[in-house]
Amino acid sequence: MNRTLCTSVLFSRAFGKCITKASLPHSASCFGWVVPFTYLAPSRSHSTNIKVRSYLQYMKRKIKPPPSPPYPHICQVGDPVLRAQAAVVDPQAVQSPEVQEVIHTMVKVMRRFECVGLSAPQVGVPLRILALEFPERMLEDCLPAAREARGVTTVPLQIFINPQLRVLDGRMVKFQEACESISGFSASVPRYLSVEVSGLNEKAEPVTWQVSGWPARILQHEMDHLEGVLYIDRMDSKTFINVNWATHNE
Numbered sequence: 412m413n414r415t416l417c418t419s420v421l422f423s424r425a426f427g428k429c430i431t432k433a434s435l436p437h438s439a440s441c442f443g444w445v446v447p448f449t450y451l452a453p454s455r456s457h458s459t460n461i462k463v464r465s466y467l468q469y470m471k472r473k474i475k476p477p478p479s480p481p482y483p484h485i486c487q488v489g490d491p492v493l494r495a496q497a498a499v500v501d502p503q504a505v506q507s508p509e510v511q512e513v514i515h516t517m518v519k520v521m522r523r524f525e526c527v528g529l530s531a532p533q534v535g536v537p538l539r540i541l542a543l544e545f546p547e548r549m550l551e552d553c554l555p556a557a558r559e560a561r562g563v564t565t566v567p568l569q570i571f572i573n574p575q576l577r578v579l580d581g582r583m584v585k586f587q588e589a590c591e592s593i594s595g596f597s598a599s600v601p602r603y604l605s606v607e608v609s610g611l612n613e614k615a616e617p618v619t620w621q622v623s624g625w626p627a628r629i630l631q632h633e634m635d636h637l638e639g640v641l642y643i644d645r646m647d648s649k650t651f652i653n654v655n656w657a658t659h660n661e
């Protein structure tokens with residue numbers, strides 16, 4: 412199972428899927444730019460494909476305008492919305508149709524992508540809203556040993572608006588995690604063992620939640636999204652992997 416924290420955190424057989432992607436400036440400079448003799452012009456078919464695709468895209472946009480946030484998809488690293496600091500939601504506006512639509516879309520997207528957490532910036536909305544959910548069926552996908560080691564427990568759907576995080580246990584634990592905004596990659600990231608989050612729920616009621624283990628990791632990952640921070644900013648870079656690296660050798 413590859414669950415991202417966003418976010419989905421991931422743990423299971425491949426441990427890792429959610430997350431980021433490191434650029435490859437080194438290899439690009441080695442092979443791309445320094446070997447001009449191997450330069451090949453794009454093939455005609457490739458060029459034709461691009462033209463056909465561009466034309467189809469053009470026609471599609473003539474008929475149907477591009478989607479606007481909140482998106483039904485998850486924004487990918489490189490999108491500026493993922494690097495911006497999200498804005499505080501006016502508590503009076505929590506139950507407005509606009510904010511409720513954002514929450515509704517987040518939950519829908521989170522479930523569709525089988526994430527265990529999602530932040531509003533990931534659907535293109537720079538507001539301080541988080542959603543978390545770890546259903547029983549996902550827990551069943553998790554091997555018992557991994558469940559115990561990571562402190563994985565089920566989490567009913569929870570929405571936090573304007574969340575504040577407080578560290579309850581400052582010890583750090585490292586586990587592989589991933590993020591749907593850095594699709595196809597994973598890395599080991601240190602996170603606090605236990606935290607408390609407080610904020611408003613979707614009904615604008617004040618809520619506080621103390622958690623440790625895996626849910627605490629999910630929360631820290633999602634909180635980072637509100638500051639424009641991605642797990643790749645905190646990871647042990649030598650553990651960064653393409654989750655499908657082995658299949659490339661088959």
Ligand SMILES: [Zn+2]
Binds near residue numbers: 418419590632636
């Ligand atoms: Zn994420």
